Amino acid sequence: MTEHxxxxxxxxxICPRCGDKRRQSVMRNEWTGQRVCPxxxxxxxxxxxxxxxxxxxxxxxxxxxxPADVELNTPLETTLAAPASxxxxxxxxxxxxxxxxxxxxxxxxxxxxxxxxxGGTYDWTTIVGLGTxxxxxxxxxxxxxxxxxxxxxxxxxxxxxxxxxx
Numbered sequence: 001m002t003e004h005x006x007x008x009x010x011x012x013x014i015c016p017r018c019g020d021k022r023r024q025s026v027m028r029n030e031w032t033g034q035r036v037c038p039x040x041x042x043x044x045x046x047x048x049x050x051x052x053x054x055x056x057x058x059x060x061x062x063x064x065x066x067p068a069d070v071e072l073n074t075p076l077e078t079t080l081a082a083p084a085s086x087x088x089x090x091x092x093x094x095x096x097x098x099x100x101x102x103x104x105x106x107x108x109x110x111x112x113x114x115x116x117x118x119g120g121t122y123d124w125t126t127i128v129g130l131g132t133x134x135x136x137x138x139x140x141x142x143x144x145x146x147x148x149x150x151x152x153x154x155x156x157x158x159x160x161x162x163x164x165x166x
Contacts, residue, residue, distance in 0.1 A: 106153035109144030
């Protein structure tokens with residue numbers, strides 16, 4: 001008889017899972033959104049919860065715009081600040097400008113051309129280092145000698161068409 005006693009503020013509820021009649025204060029909220037009796041209540045299985053995604057840092061570290069005067073396959077030029085002999089692995093140029101390690105370097109030499117540096121050939125190589133006083137180090141030795149004031153080309157990439165047109 002005491003089972004069906006009126007309790008103010010605690011109405012009766014029916015469990016949606018088993019159909020038992022229980023007091024509202026005994027019922028529990030479940031992860032499905034239902035309010036069930038303690039006997040039917042179950043925790044949410046961990047496999048039903050999706051993985052926790054961490055936000056990735058997508059920014060490029062030390063991002064810099066390309067220098068305004070550099071376009072791919074457009075040679076930039078400077079001049080030699082000191083003469084260079086055949087077999088040299090470095091030259092001193094008037095200005096290193098936008099040169100970077102890994103770029104292609106073309107030095108005008110007297111191999112197969114005139115002595116003024118205009119009709120000579122270009123010894124093409126790859127820049128491996130930029131030293132102080134505008135000294136540029138490269139991978140292959142010069143085949144010919146070069147005089148002060150002769151042209152030096154440098155560019156970020158090199159394709160056959162570009163250097164054959166020079």
